[in-house]
Amino acid sequence: MPAVPLVSIVDDDESLRNSLNNLIRSVGLRASAFSSAEAFLDSNQRCDTACLILDLRMPGMDGLELQRELAESECRIPIIFITAHGDDQARARALGAGAVAFLSKPFREEALLGALDLALRSYWADKPWALGRPETEDSK
Numbered sequence: 363m364p365a366v367p368l369v370s371i372v373d374d375d376e377s378l379r380n381s382l383n384n385l386i387r388s389v390g391l392r393a394s395a396f397s398s399a400e401a402f403l404d405s406n407q408r409c410d411t412a413c414l415i416l417d418l419r420m421p422g423m424d425g426l427e428l429q430r431e432l433a434e435s436e437c438r439i440p441i442i443f444i445t446a447h448g449d450d451q452a453r454a455r456a457l458g459a460g461a462v463a464f465l466s467k468p469f470r471e472e473a474l475l476g477a478l479d480l481a482l483r484s485y486w487a488d489k490p491w492a493l494g495r496p497e498t499e500d501s502k
Contacts, residue, residue, distance in 0.1 A: 367412035367482055371395040372402045372428065373444070374420040378467075382415060385471060386478075399423035403431065411439050413462075413481040415474075418445035418452060426452065429459055440481035444469065 369386045371393060373379050379395040386393035394411075396402040400422055402414075414432075418425040429441055443456045446467040453464045462484060463477035 366390065366392050367485070368392045368394060368407065368410050369413045369415060369478065370402060370407050370411040370439075371415045372397075372399055372420070372425070373415075373417040374398060375417070382474075385474070386415075389475065389478075391478075399425070399428035399431075402428070408432075408437060408439075412485045413478060414439045414441045415478075416441050416443055418443055418456070419447045426455055426459075429456065429461065433459065440484040442474070442477045442481055444474075 369391050371379055371382045371386070373382070373395075374397055376397070379397070383393045383395045394405070394407050396405065398420060402408065416425045416428060423431070425443055425445070432439055432441075441456075441461045443461050443464045444467055445452070445464070448464060448466050456464050462481040465473055465477065
């Protein structure tokens with residue numbers, strides 16, 4: 363049976379975390395939510411995460427710092443940034459460092475799901491050997 367990808371959500375807004383958690387689960391994926399970057403780093407979910415939905419501004423370590431920390435630890439997780447406080451410089455830094463998408467709050471559900479699809483394709487492209495990889499036309 364194929365493994366169901368895990369999407370981790372890191373945002374200090376509890377209601378948004380809960381909403382995103384429900385949305386991710388409603389499309390058949392596993393979801394895990396964290397109130398801070400530090401909580402995510404301290405979890406055992408880091409290595410199992412197929413996509414990270416990450417708030418830009420949070421108390422303590424912000425989203426760009428977490429992105430940098432993951433890159434330095436050679437943990438390649440596709441990241442979707444979400445923010446109510448984004449500017450062109452932050453967007454350029456996030457995307458330049460490899461983020462899949464940078465969405466401004468409020469964002470449409472379809473925009474997030476489209477970015478999630480791209481992120482998961484990126485995740486599987488980096489792991490052609492992975493068990494549970496979804497079938498593609500090339501693998502049939």
